[in-house]
Amino acid sequence: MNTTLNLANLAPEYIREIAPYQGGKPISELAREMGLDEAEIVKLASNENPLGISPKAQMAIDDAISDIARYPDGNSFALRDAVSQKFKVNTNQIVFGNGSNDILELAARAFLTVGDEAIYSQHAFAVYKLVTQAVGATGVVIPAKNYAHDLDAFAKAITPKTKLIFIANPNNPTGTHIKKDTLRGFIHKVPCHVLILLDEAYDEYLSLEDKSEAISWLSEFPNLIISRTFSKAYGLAGLRVGFGLMHASVADILNRVRQPFNVNSIAQVAAVESLADNDFVARSYAANQAGMAQITQGLTKLGLEYIVSYGNFVSFKVPNASNVNQQLLKKGVIVRPVANYEMPDHLRVSIGLFSENAKFLEMLKEILE
Numbered sequence: 001m002n003t004t005l006n007l008a009n010l011a012p013e014y015i016r017e018i019a020p021y022q023g024g025k026p027i028s029e030l031a032r033e034m035g036l037d038e039a040e041i042v043k044l045a046s047n048e049n050p051l052g053i054s055p056k057a058q059m060a061i062d063d064a065i066s067d068i069a070r071y072p073d074g075n076s077f078a079l080r081d082a083v084s085q086k087f088k089v090n091t092n093q094i095v096f097g098n099g100s101n102d103i104l105e106l107a108a109r110a111f112l113t114v115g116d117e118a119i120y121s122q123h124a125f126a127v128y129k130l131v132t133q134a135v136g137a138t139g140v141v142i143p144a145k146n147y148a149h150d151l152d153a154f155a156k157a158i159t160p161k162t163k164l165i166f167i168a169n170p171n172n173p174t175g176t177h178i179k180k181d182t183l184r185g186f187i188h189k190v191p192c193h194v195l196i197l198l199d200e201a202y203d204e205y206l207s208l209e210d211k212s213e214a215i216s217w218l219s220e221f222p223n224l225i226i227s228r229t230f231s232k233a234y235g236l237a238g239l240r241v242g243f244g245l246m247h248a249s250v251a252d253i254l255n256r257v258r259q260p261f262n263v264n265s266i267a268q269v270a271a272v273e274s275l276a277d278n279d280f281v282a283r284s285y286a287a288n289q290a291g292m293a294q295i296t297q298g299l300t301k302l303g304l305e306y307i308v309s310y311g312n313f314v315s316f317k318v319p320n321a322s323n324v325n326q327q328l329l330k331k332g333v334i335v336r337p338v339a340n341y342e343m344p345d346h347l348r349v350s351i352g353l354f355s356e357n358a359k360f361l362e363m364l365k366e367i368l369e
Contacts, residue, residue, distance in 0.1 A: 047172065099229060108131035120139060125171070193223070233288075291353070
């Protein structure tokens with residue numbers, strides 16, 4: 001038996017070259033590393049909802065927990081009906097995922113292969129690169145313009161090899177936002193055989209003026225896929241549930257590569273109730289607006305530049321960002337370094353509760369003094 005064989009070499013080179021996704025550091029991990037009290041740690045690293053989850057969703061979870069010995073509904077019937085009613089789409093236009101990340105991966109698995117190209121922006125969500133590379137396709141990175149998508153450059157980059165375009169609106173981690181007219185104009189330019197995946201994970205944090213109208217465009221653009229998540233404003237990050245809206249023929253293909261039972265039963269019932277709790281979403285939006293003002297005013301007082309954000313986070317520029325991040329960790333504050341997004345001079349901070357935001361600003365001030 002050859003014990004010197006490196007089994008990793010059995011995987012294709014494009015798989016071996018993938019840099020695994022790095023999530024925000026868990027509170028428990030930091031507590032162990034630094035010998036800190038978990039109760040004193042503030043986590044503002046993963047764009048989670050500081051208000052938690054809808055009370056209606058909590059009640060649904062409590063009621064459903066006793067039934068977890070059963071497999072979930074593989075077709076998510078009740079959730080499918082709730083999404084259909086909420087967003088005025090046909091039930092056969094909906095695909096559910098284990099978080100909206102799952103929708104991104106399903107699209108890549110279904111429509112990309114070796115030799116194909118997918119277009120996405122510099123400083124865009126890391127998962128676009130991961131899912132493209134995982135199927136052996138080539139990622140075409142378009143340089144950002146003021147940290148935002150340069151859609152004119154996107155249009156010029158389309159070639160016969162282009163099969164998929166990823167657009168995040170608002171974008172993570174920069175928080176930049178594409179105006180509706182600009183986005184619609186770009187979609188008009190894209191050939192109908194090129195799919196456009198519009199990632200709207202943070203749409204619930206947009207004002208009524210800026211809120212997306214893309215769902216109403218689906219009948220006009222059959223090559224458009226819209227992904228949404230329950231992980232952000234709805235607060236269900238730990239349950240992993242998201243969905244995609246698209247033309248029925250595209251949904252049919254994604255459902256062919258979707259894993260059976262990819263959305264668990266607890267996530268399904270919690271998502272149904274979350275969709276119905278408009279008051280909770282409104283409170284989440286209001287808390288985010290207030291927290292954003294608190295954070296950005298604090299950064300301004302500290303003389304720090306930040307990127308105007310339309311999400312529930314803000315990226316700010318700070319001298320020696322890596323060292324500042326380490327110092328914040330020692331003080332029990334977890335933010336997100338974004339050097340892997342080609343932003344080595346920035347850190348990203350999620351909007352938390354008033355007290356959490358205040359602690360972050362206080363600790364940051366101590367470090368910079």
